[in-house]
Amino acid sequence: MNEVIDQTLRGAELVVCCGAGGVGKTSSAAALGMTAASYGRKVVVITIDPARRLAQALGLTALGNDPVQVALPETVPGSVHALMLDPKATFDGMVARTIKQETLQRALQGNHVYKLLTNAFHGMQEYMAVERLFALLEDKRFDLVVLDTPPTTNVLQFFDAPERLARFFDRRIVRWFLPSGEGSRLKRLLSGQSAAMLLIQKVAGEDFARDLQEFFGTMGGLADALSQRAAALGGLLARNSTRYVVVTGPEESRIDETLAMVELLKRRAYRPSAVIVNRVTPETMAPEIAPAAFTAPAALLAEEHSLFSMLAQKLDAQRSALLRRANLERAQIDRLRARLGETLVRVVPRLDVELDSANGIFVLARALA
């Protein structure tokens, strides 16, 4: 196995894949899973909002929190399961565990604020991924979890999601919106929370104010559970068996983004164990040879020769452009290596397969390892 990939997978229990959108993060996460499986690991890959065809390639047809087995060649000793995170179902499940009374649960389902929170909370997907993560790490069917993080604008948003959600349910916020049972009516009128509710009634409407009160009244107890999760995640992310992989491309802007991302990770004391530079022009890795002119194959007919000379010009233009591109990419990869060290960077060439089948991803896995 390639050394960079080997050091990433050996002894790993959790592999967190980070990267900007469009670099092949999800397919790389799946390929890493397959690589691990070919070394006998029992892997589960958590994906979030993958492209439909990629989901199909992994045998996933619908959102669901139950892992589905991915079809692999029989020679592979391990196994890969995958699941497409369903944030709403995960959240409902968590609420059901925390709030035991059925009447309260039913009231929540009709509550507009609750609906909004499950659909639009900034970081809800990220948080729910964390919830699933803990469940799967406990699952005896698997010995390695590969997590494909959602394409956030900032990688830290993912790690901060539980804390953020916990802050939303902070006691001070909850108390603000709750009808206070204590004190005289006059005292309540003069107190802050009353003024806040009046203000919300005024600007956001009475219905909303009622929904908000009901929501915080029911969900207020979630704060403790969420804070515990946030703390547990902090511990999990700092474990030695948790590995970080940054997926990127060879373009200047990608390398810039990657270096910035690695810095952010390091600030949290998370050190990436691999940076995968994906879809590199194959010429980048070939030795430079002065190109010779294209000559027509002997089998061409006489009348095809003039067309060939025109085509040869296009082929030549294509080749020179590719070689120039290869030079630029090589310079970018060198820059990355100079900053991060040789032992971190794994370069994967652009493959001539579409990643819309399990076989396509298996080809990527072989190139990776």
Added chain:
Amino acid sequence: MTEAAAATLARDRTLNLFAKPMTYVTGKGGVGKTTIAAAMALLAADQRRRVLVCELGSDGHLARLFGRTIDHEPTSVSPFVDAANFSAEEGLVATLTSVLPVERIIRAVVQNRVLQMFMETAPSVREAVLLDALGRHFQAKKYDNIIVDLPASGHAVTMLGVPQMIMKLMRRGPVAKKAEALEAEIFDPARAQILLVALPEALPVQETIELSQKLVAATRMGQVGIVLNSSAPHLVDKKEQALLDKIKQEAAQGSELRRHALHLLQAAERDEKALRELAQATGLPVFRLPRIEDANGFQDILGIAKAALASYVA
């Protein structure tokens, strides 16, 4: 439809980019949305239009592209072109001012740590503030065109749905009214349009088709077309394709000629497939922007993208 026919189809149609004063650019992550948005802005400036190109709270794609800091307040990046990256933190006071009745209350809200925390974490507050900042610049009519570099697919659909969601949630009161006015202003189909960006690969094409359909359901704004970014830089016609096929058969295995012929053929086939699938599934005109193989630096990329876009624009 053959690739050549599809290319002709795209050439016949001109991309009417600047007829509407607001254009939202979106697509799958990593397809080059920001580059297209910035190139559009430079092209508009060439036509002597005053233009604002902006992002909604991104981590600074435009700044990287223009090689300078770009903040909440629009700043000139090129003659006739201003750029901004709206920030929810900086826009909050202005947005509160438009819904809260009294300045004293606004100050109290902004200075209160608990309410601040609530604002920072509450769902959609951030998106609403960013859209409101956009709305203010649109209303000020300082620019002939505003080009918005939206987030990637799913996030873009969520973002465009925020005013409607607020209306549903609050039903009455000043905030709901405000959301309704904002929606009528910045998502007005008569004045605003969407431009999609895609790549000629299976997964991005599929995601673009799904995105286009979701946008039809989520907004009344029309889609002006799809830019197929990173398409094959060299077009080959039918005859050339036939000859390339022959070279594939006749040239020695592993020879450079065969390898490059295959490459040329594959690029053409990928394009043709992408053009056909996108056009058939969405009914939108597709405009190919050739892959920039060897641009040196961001200025170069922008210049090439602008020139390519210019060939389609009336």
